[in-house]
Amino acid sequence: MKLIDLIQKTGYQTVSAGKDDAEIKEGYTGDLLSDVMANSSSDSVLITIQAHKNTIAVATLAGIKAIVICNGRTVPDDMKQSAEVEGIALLSTKKDQFTVSAEIFNLIKA
Amino acid sequence: MGNTSLNSTTIHHNVILDIIYRMKIKEVMTKNALIISPDASIAEAKLMMKTNGVSGLPVVKNRKLSGIISIYDIVECLENGSVNDPVSRHMTRNIIVLEEDMPVSFGLSYFEKYRFRRFPVLNKAKELSGIITSRDINAALLNEINLELQRIDKLENTEETDSVEGKYFKQFSTRKYDFENAGKTSITIKKFLKEIGIPQDIIRRVSIAVYELEINQVVHSNGGTIQLFIEGEEIRIKAVDTGPGIAELENALTEGYSTASEWIRTQGFGAGMGLPNIKKVSDDFQISSDLIKGTEVIIKIFSGKKNETN
Numbered sequence: 001m002k003l004i005d006l007i008q009k010t011g012y013q014t015v016s017a018g019k020d021d022a023e024i025k026e027g028y029t030g031d032l033l034s035d036v037m038a039n040s041s042s043d044s045v046l047i048t049i050q051a052h053k054n055t056i057a058v059a060t061l062a063g064i065k066a067i068v069i070c071n072g073r074t075v076p077d078d079m080k081q082s083a084e085v086e087g088i089a090l091l092s093t094k095k096d097q098f099t100v101s102a103e104i105f106n107l108i109k110a
Numbered sequence: 111m112g113n114t115s116l117n118s119t120t121i122h123h124n125v126i127l128d129i130i131y132r133m134k135i136k137e138v139m140t141k142n143a144l145i146i147s148p149d150a151s152i153a154e155a156k157l158m159m160k161t162n163g164v165s166g167l168p169v170v171k172n173r174k175l176s177g178i179i180s181i182y183d184i185v186e187c188l189e190n191g192s193v194n195d196p197v198s199r200h201m202t203r204n205i206i207v208l209e210e211d212m213p214v215s216f217g218l219s220y221f222e223k224y225r226f227r228r229f230p231v232l233n234k235a236k237e238l239s240g241i242i243t244s245r246d247i248n249a250a251l252l253n254e255i256n257l258e259l260q261r262i263d264k265l266e267n268t269e270e271t272d273s274v275e276g277k278y279f280k281q282f283s284t285r286k287y288d289f290e291n292a293g294k295t296s297i298t299i300k301k302f303l304k305e306i307g308i309p310q311d312i313i314r315r316v317s318i319a320v321y322e323l324e325i326n327q328v329v330h331s332n333g334g335t336i337q338l339f340i341e342g343e344e345i346r347i348k349a350v351d352t353g354p355g356i357a358e359l360e361n362a363l364t365e366g367y368s369t370a371s372e373w374i375r376t377q378g379f380g381a382g383m384g385l386p387n388i389k390k391v392s393d394d395f396q397i398s399s400d401l402i403k404g405t406e407v408i409i410k411i412f413s414g415k416k417n418e419t420n
Contacts, residue, residue: 032381034325037318038390042310050378057293061300061317076223078290 018089022065029101056082070097131287136210138250139240145170148198152187173237177201213287278340284327292328296321312413315391322384323349343414353404
């Protein structure tokens with residue numbers, strides 16, 4: 001699924017747009033960066049509450065194309081800036097990781 | 111290298127960063143801060159502030175912090191004629207606290223982020239151990255910068271590059287608690303490997319290893335260097351830090367074992383997967399650690415080979 005379609009269908013708030021036509025094939029849910037690093041796939045979306053600049057570094061390295069920050073956690077400015085520099089989509093929602101994982105799973109896998 | 115003024119600017123910048131990552135809140139804060147009981151009256155709080163020349167007081171009962179009463183709260187009470195009310199009725203309950211083992215850099219970013227004039231500082235038992243203002247930090251920083259400038263005698267580069275006919279060498283340095291820059295080395299290496307045409311899956315493995323090595327140095331050591339050597343199909347990473355070393359190497363290599371503190375975990379680190387992850391993505395993995403000298407990790411990844419253990 002194209003990133004732009006995922007953003008439109010979920011309706012999560014866009015903090016940083018990323019690359020519209022990036023292909024999202026997989027998803028991963030986790031807050032421990034080492035775990036995300038080791039187990040997530042490239043061309044994926046990360047579902048997390050880890051609203052921190054280091055998450056962008058991990059996404060860049062792991063080939064993650066979009067990050068959904070759950071539970072309405074505040075995204076710090078330096079995280080937003082890093083996401084823009086690296087071209088990674090940063091989305092935000094009040095929903096929790098369980099709900100978001102299910103919604104995205106239904107979109108890209110079902 | 112010829113520009114001396116540029117070099118000296120770099121040094122000064124590094125010095126300040128080093129200090130704010132190295133110094134802890136407890137070294138800077140005011141210990142034995144004045145406190146007031148939640149049952150005291152607003153009038154008593156006002157008198158205490160006036161006598162001691164402070165503009166806010168932590169409200170503490172049985173060593174536990176329950177709020178903060180500030181001069182603004184008191185002015186409001188004066189306007190409403192509620193100076194005989196207990197402090198607990200007008201104090202701010204929703205307070206942001208610092209922990210005494212956090213680096214001073216955290217304190218600075220909190221002042222930037224929350225616009226409060228002071229933060230209570232808690233110890234491991236979650237009891238009030240002091241209070242910190244931006245003035246405390248400024249004074250301690252000035253003092254420390256003076257000492258540090260006297261000690262400076264060498265220049266450090268963060269990145270060095272060398273390449274001859276298919277052989278490449280790069281060196282990066284990391285700094286203790288410098289979370290702001292954690293990940294930079296691995297991202298730079300990732301981009302470089304892409305430029306020289308290394309296959310995608312190899313880049314991913316190298317990136318994971320370098321990222322974990324880098325985070326380990328930032329979280330656990332006093333800083334160190336990460337070197338990248340490429341010779342034909344062999345990609346070799348050497349990470350050397352300046353200590354302290356790993357006490358129980360066997361444990362450190364076990365998934366889930368971590369010595370990281372609570373606030374490091376809040377940054378998303380300290381999952382106890384660093385070294386096991388590195389081992390998993392490497393074709394060859396060697397580690398040695400000396401409690402005083404520090405830790406050295408050398409790994410190899412061969413660009414022509416599939417990773418069997420992964």
